[in-house]
Amino acid sequence: MMVGSGDNVTPVANAGGTAGQERLFVSSLSARDGARAIRGGVPVIFPQFAERGDGMRHGFARVSTWRVADSSEQDGAACATLVLSREDLAPQLASAWPHPFELKLHVTIRARALTLALEVRNTGTAAFPFAAALHTYYLVEDVEAVRIDGVQAETVAITDKLDQIFERVGDTIGFDTGADKLTLRQSGFTDAVVWNPGAVDSAALADMEDEEYRRFVCIEPALLAPQTLEPGGSWRGEHHVQVSAA
Template identity: 60%
Template sequence: MTLATHTTFGQLPAIHLKAPDGAEAIVTPYGAHLVSWKGADGRERMFVSAKSALDGSKAIRGGVPVIFPQFAERGKGMRHGFARVSHWRLDDSGLEDGAAWASFDLAAGDLPTSVADAWPHTFALSLRVAVRANELTMTLTVRNLGASPFPFSAALHTYHLVPDVCDVRIEGISSDEISIIDKLDEVYQHVPGRAQMTTGAGTLVLEQSGFLDAVVWNPGAVDAAALADMENDEYKRFVCIEPALLDPVTLDAGQTWTGSYRVS
């Protein structure tokens, strides 16, 4: 059985993972961007906007953008960093404990000169995506291959597909249950690391490690209408629950940081 095959998503080259039990994922090397995840039950669990560019001209709206080395405008660099609009390399793939997996790499030498000049550090990123049963695991690894320390922030900006955002209930991120009535953009720092989201379609357990924080976001009707890459009513069909490292962490020369997100 071939576990990882080449395919396309929109106009983008992509890798299709399929576990023996039927769980599937599609990842585009552009951004190492998870754009689809179906559990063994066959149900899609990732939202991607119908108006998103899928040709590499701009960041994909939906799925799981990899945020590095800056979160949003919290710095002087590119908004949300360069990782989500860079071309990663498929490193390896295989089967482990029943899970189909693939790993993607990005290094300083892969960046355009303009980006490398703006963030002149010697680094290597790796994203490993694994699927089995009704479980998705993403692991982001950052390595400092240079002689000097560098600071970075990171997040996995996950767009969870939901039947109706008004029915979503999130527990475990804050002391109170989180519901979404209108626009929501909240940062939660030093979260416990395990939460659950209940929707009209069931409950997802969300577990994170390495990432100290979480962000919950939905643009609401007004902000969604102002987004060129989103249909006006698409805000009703997703909620972003993002494992994040918001305050920059300094990584010493030769050191490695790892963050993971498991959804089941």
């Protein structure tokens, strides 16, 4: 269910799939040594989104080593909790982020469903700002067959490069992969991001085959406007994926 770096839910355990069908995409050229973020799965974005801040792009959570705090199987579900705190960060990352914190990622996988819950807690004595997202890479047969409803008034189709932020979306997004349909629900996260690099940008990515852009789309639950978390305060965002027949 998890890779060793711990920052990412990857499709080792057929997350949310049925009959051996995978639901999450990971590039065949993706780094697996922790030197870079994994190109696929569900990288955790924290404490900033993209270049919207003074720190590293998309923050340090996706390139850090998380601890597996708990794992179990119960009621037909595989469950795990991963934890990251400032003490777990590499020295250069910790020096750039002076705020004590704790992140917990709760993962629950069922036959036709995936639930991710991200908790952020301020364990220090001063407030800090943060943004967060779950950069989910969905595996599809053909990106041009994808249709997405619920992020804007019109259905979103992908015919070329797309990198679009949708602010203040509703709590339910309809995702037609072209082969079947998924329902995506989110709480705590107020926004959504849809991304596919298209042919030109995909060819420029060292960790992606030129044609792999056709095989995925990212639909990310996100909290993009920086939130201030007071000492002792916490925030929780949830993302639920349910697979149904086409």
